[in-house]
Amino acid sequence: MWRKRIGVVAAVAALLCGGALPAQAADRQYSGGLPDGANWVADVPDNWTGTIILYSHGFGPLTAHDAPDDATRQALLDRGYALVGSSYSGPSWWALESAVRDQFDSLQAVENLIGRPRRTLAWGTSMGGLISALESEDGGHRIDGTLTTCGLVAGAVNMNDYQLNGEYALSHLLAPDVPVKLVNYQDTVDAAAAAATLTGVVSGAQASPQGQARTALGAALMNEPTWFTGATPPAGFREQEAQQAQELTSYVLGFVMTGRYQIELAAGGNSSGTAGVNYRALLDRSRNAGQVRALYREAGLDLDADLAKLTRDADIHGNPVAGAHLARTSQPTGRLAVPELDIHTVADQLVPVGQENWYGQRVAVSGSASRLRQAYVRATGHCAFTTSETLAALSALEHRVQTGRWDDVADPDRLNAAAGGTARYVDFRVPPLVGA
Template identity: 65%
Template sequence: MSMRWWYGRVMALAGVIVMAIGLTSGVAAASEHHTGQLPDGATWVADVPAAWNGTTILYSHGFGPLAAQNAPNEETRQALLGSGYALVGSSYSGPSWWALASAVHDQFGALAALERLTGPPRRTIAWGTSMGGLVSALEAEDGGRRLDGVLSTCGLVAGGLNLNNYQLDGEYALAHLLAPAQNVKLVRFANPDEGSASAAALTKITTDAQATPAGRARIALAAALMNGPGWFTGATPPAPADYAGQEIQQQQELAQLVLGFVVAGRYQIELAAGGNSASTAGVDYRALLTGSSHARQVRALYRTAGLDLDADLAALTRDADIRPDPQAVRTLARTSMVTGRLRVPTLNIHTTADQLVPVEQEDWYGGRVHRAGAGPLLRQAYVGATGHCAFRPSESIAALHALESRITTGRWGRVAEPDRLNQAAEGLGGGGRYVRFDPPRLTGGLGEPGRP
């Protein structure tokens, strides 16, 4: 199955919940629609409502085909236009779907192109989704006088190096512990088909292993290394001590969504980086698990299966031999990692159970920002839901209004607290599910236990 097929699958399984929030059918017709092309080949698209409120939203789309977008989905786009916001976004210019080397430049190029038509806005807010959330986080450090604030939604804010490393840790555990004789290729894919073949192999391995207690224990270990939540479907998560129920959810997310998308997607990141940036060599897998919020679950399932967890962790550490390409590491460090040095107010929102961009990324990012001395500029808020970017439009727009309040008043106050965000979402007609939440540490992240 191709990467494009998996992209469509992700959009179907992890799409935004469609909700009506007081929209009228004539919004788009009352807007001026603009398109164009930047010198590097990126395209851009913009919509300016007739009753423009003076605020432009610079929207950064997520990982996928390079097509210009100016909103996360049609429902949110219509709501924003109906409230008077101008919208603009670019396609990015590549060379692959992991377009971080060009994205910030292309986004500001699209903004400048629109401003040549409309004149300067009263206020500009960057808004990004998923990989685009990382683009927006980078814009928060580079935007300076061009931006007034940043809203990062389900953002990949821990960056490309961390993403590649912890995903590889989990993939390596599945391959090495469940099917060592298959020699599944995990990095340095020569073409998209190699990535898709490895994704299919790991998906089958994970599906077959679910039939035995030993397989289920090792799936839970791999999921823990990948920061995989124990909630994939259903209105509520399994109980905190329902370790078997959590593992069922983890196996489903791995087999139905995560492996097919992220393993095949590695080809796109390697293409952009010029090689493999991830490593297993030198990793202490015992330390990685010890630092995981899922460690208790994994230990319990290993006891049930009668397996020696220490032996498996020792084998993973002993046999790990994947080393990175230094140039690829340097490329992603330069293009795809934040410094934490924010220059404008920034609000991040995340679901508490995100299968593709784990909420643990917010803990790593928050630490980075605070160590850089920019903590007062940042707020992070959490929607108690499962799914990647599974926000109601009312929840996203409530966050936008909270950021606007911070920009206007110069202080956060309580505008980004769960009760205030839910109240604002309710006022928009869609309700809110914001909760008080402290994200766990990012297992396998740079600077975290076990990672050299």
């Protein structure tokens, strides 16, 4: 059904001819349903240039969106882009089993109304960035290029593993006698109660240097950044740990532990385990290993003993059926059929920037490195981009699609210039993803 009535004669004529609606019509809004229960929405400007953006929204309620926010939507419409996006059909908020299909079906529904586009670009944020990365592997030539912003491009298997490693370390070292359920949640209430308990444990640990050191270890295993608030990253190790504790307790643990329930619901169980993990090897890979070691020395703790304890006592086993489900539905291969540009903030608390390291290696091994570029914004926060930063990235992707060459359009200086000199793109050495 249409959300805004347009001229019936013009609409019928356009549909019969297989073309777009007349340019003089007002901006048009459409919505509809798909056979599997998903919904879709679309916005088409009167100055449509022939390019459709297929937008994939992030983790959350299954509501259709065709842009990340209202300001970005309006900016895209002003530039002549048509927008479409679906709700996905579930079965939970982790909707990867249906999302790619629902997105392409929504695209087809809009094409049936306005005509075949000159170009289609996929764009996704957060979980939607993973969806868009999977769309980049499309062999059906339904898209021409992809932009991922703060994308969960290392997939669900890796994410579940490193989040569990960090949560286990926090629980087992900070309060071994306090029962904290880490996997196999019965429902959202069960997961939220576990998150509240672990949040309280981390908060209480900040009263001592020993608790702070062990919090830093757990944060390192979770790939948590050391910058959460303020215009610049904190320099001192204690200040860094204070910011990690703040991000963990203010929203990260509550978000990811309740989010795990949604993933378990979709996968049919818990995919990840701690049994057999070498926690010393994990810490050695972390860019924050120096911080952890320094805080342990100051606190008079034996880091080797804690790492050995974590490795020795680890006894959580994943469900192989759930793991296979996520590997099939929620893990990119890196075999890109189209050009892709990924952008990420350097300090992302929910989707750590190290995901780009893992993904870049996966794409290179697949032989698709020439199709991928990655760019980084010096900012803290999840998806904390300005509208001008995202539009500059979109422009760079379009250059690649149009010319077949990246040239230097994805370099920081060119992206900043494309954003009018207000963007924060920087050269950045991406850390490894611990636990991947």
